[in-house]
Amino acid sequence: MAQALPASAPDTAIPGAVTQAEGAAMLRAAFNLFRLWGVDDGQARVLLGQPSPSTFYRWKRGDIGSLPPDLLWRLGDLMGIHKALRYLFMEPERAYAWVAKPNAAFNGQSALQRMLAGAPADLTAVRNYLDAERGGW
Numbered sequence: 001m002a003q004a005l006p007a008s009a010p011d012t013a014i015p016g017a018v019t020q021a022e023g024a025a026m027l028r029a030a031f032n033l034f035r036l037w038g039v040d041d042g043q044a045r046v047l048l049g050q051p052s053p054s055t056f057y058r059w060k061r062g063d064i065g066s067l068p069p070d071l072l073w074r075l076g077d078l079m080g081i082h083k084a085l086r087y088l089f090m091e092p093e094r095a096y097a098w099v100a101k102p103n104a105a106f107n108g109q110s111a112l113q114r115m116l117a118g119a120p121a122d123l124t125a126v127r128n129y130l131d132a133e134r135g136g137w
Helices: 020-037 041-047 053-060 069-088 092-098 111-115 120-133
Strands: none
Touching: 020 041, 020 053, 020 069, 020 092, 041 053, 069 092, 069 120, 111 120
């Protein structure tokens, strides 16, 4: 007869779920990516889901506590965008510059402008476009 595990059991992590340590690493990588993309702090806050200024600057200093699921999804898309650009462009500088260039796929807006619309779906749209361009999964 099957037995239910208590919800508080430490080994009941969801397979494939991002851990808080992995999320913190992605957040640190995102701050580096923002610098390379030329994203200012106001834009970075939008891309990260509008955390309060105090939370944002705490994260930026490296004081990263528990991260909300929405942020983990956003970070996953940002890392996916970065990965796709690195596959598409041999020179990293071209990949970083692409983000700010107008693109017909986004109605003449840059990918950054599309992402700055603020909804998680805007990040996903850019990631999906890049995945399709590189032959996606």
